[in-house]
Amino acid sequence: MCGIAGIIHFDGQPIDREGLNRACGLMRHRGPDTDGQWTGTRSNPSVGLAAVRLAVRDPTPAADQPMHDLPRRYVLVYNGELYNHRELLDELSSAGESLATDGDTEVVLKACARWGVGALARFNGMWGLAFYDRKDRRGFIARDRFGIKPVVYATFGDTLCFASELAALRALGRWDRAIDDHALAQHLQFGYIAAPRTIHRGSRRLGPGCYLEFDADGAGEPTSYCTVESLKRGATCSYCEATAGIRHGLRQAVTRRRVSDVPIGAFLSGGLDSSIIVAHLSAAMGTGVRTFSVGHADAPVYDETKYARTVARRFGTDHYELKLTTRDIVEAVPGILDHLGEPVGDSSIIPTTLVSRLARRHVTVALSGDAGDELFGGYWRYLGHAAVDAYRRIPPLIRRRVIEPLMSRAGASKSSRGADRVRQFRKLLRSAGDNVLARHIAWSRIMSPEAESVYTNPKRAPDLDRDVVKTAQTLSEQFADDPLAAIFAFDLQYGLPSDMLHKVDTASMSCSLEVRVPFLDPDVVACALSIPSEFKIDRGLRKRVLIDAYRDVLPDAVLDRPKKGFEVPLGEYLRGPLHDLFRDTVTRSAIESFDGLCYETVERVFEEHLTRRAEHADLLFALLSLCWWRRNGE
16 A cells, blocks of 8 residues: 655656655655655656555565566556456466566556556556556556545646645645635535545546546546446346345455455444454454454443444454543544645544554554445435435425424434434435435535525535536436436445545555455445345335345344444534634634635534534534645645
8 A cells, every 4th residue: 555646747847856755755654664756757758656655465675666567668656455466467477477576566567568548447456556658658547446545636737747645746736726616615515525626726536437648748638447337237136146146245355355464454333334344354364353443432322332342252353442532532633634635524534543543553454344335225315215205295284384393493413313313304304306316415415505605605505516417317317217226326436435435545544554445346336236226225224135144144233233323423522622623723714715605604503503403513524624724734
């Protein structure tokens, strides 16, 4: 696992080696073991590539980066893991290639040299990479098909630069740093910024399953080599076939991802998805599996450690648990915010960072259960469509005169089940139209309609980009016979990489921990997309087919428990120990430094939250992250 950076000057000007050094220094947390750079400046384009390395596979110097083939025609920087590298190694060897190392980086280099961008569709793994052919003076940057690993880039004048992180990209040139108003709106409305946008107008995020080619004449446009809809298998399967396919696919995925030359373990929240990963990892490794959980000593409603301990006992893992106090979390927040090179609107980056720190004391690689919710229908908003249909059957007079006035006056927060149901009910009423994807996008917002006056000009509060809306429409057509499946595919393509995977990569790599995601094995995703949504959500039960697939493996206490998100009691902390931090950071001058935002609305929203008239914790954290980032000099 690494951090990568590069500069390509199409006019042949000298490479700024100090800029590459600064970029590497800013990404040292991603690769603390070694670093290196290569520059080629004797012809157009001039190219500089650099990498910092976390040595996971073949930790010998022979596998350091940038990596060259023996004639030094090809050069590669690569951040990721290739899980089918043995199969590709055999294929390359049969074609006459000889390899000098035992890791996957050289396999990626030789595969790109032989097949060009066609190699990307052959890879099973996670990656951000850059490949250059010195003889033909052409190359490409690329990202894995699900967006597990990041690549950001900028073009300005006759230059293309790229990096694993936005902070490093800023060290590579003077591209346009102005705030992208549309990206700012996405951050405040959804808590994430969807590719291809970043917070800056002059930089872009390479989308999942995309590559960008360049040659002596300049850089092209991003091109897709894999889309979510292309992974969907033609024929749906029976329920028994679905449960068997899930078990087989996940078993193989975990087995592929356990290969490592450094210690490996797994996150274990006590939820269904992480418990499944631990079950398969224990079967693959036998004894000595290390698992990691964090809980909340002062907030029992958020604490899941008893379930994690139940699973750890079932599989005999070496279990490490950290019970966080309010003081632990509050003291950790400034350091976590300091690390962010761009605003992050998901407050679960706090516990994700803390469990990553715990794991890193014992292992270098951890498996996670991410993507299980998107693939198998785990979020409460997936149930909302049936709830809206049921609500519509209530006489309109009762809805308008009785239920809705009661819900508008009731307290809303995440601190109790009743108050949380009020919060969810209000969210469902945001959009009750017939188009399920439009409903879903409305329910995914962290900004309530009442808070939209945070924009001084409502016209500056756009929804998702046109290409995102176009994709949503395409998915609606392709999954016309199963609208919920279109929602799952949409979240897999946008919410998952832009929010969840970005958060996990940022949090884990801040402490040099590699996280692997078995649920995003291409075979598992293809299997999940072939399963009808009624197998996943049935009579109010989420993830039904996934639960039934592991009924004889996991404890009933885990299978039948209510779902909890991996969260901190942020709403309560903003009313208490984080109150002053918020006030000191989200000031009038900070808010008004973003053109078009209204400080008076922010004040009103915070006051509504403090008095429990509404639950605005997610939006308030997005504002806190945004203003902290701006205060730190971006």
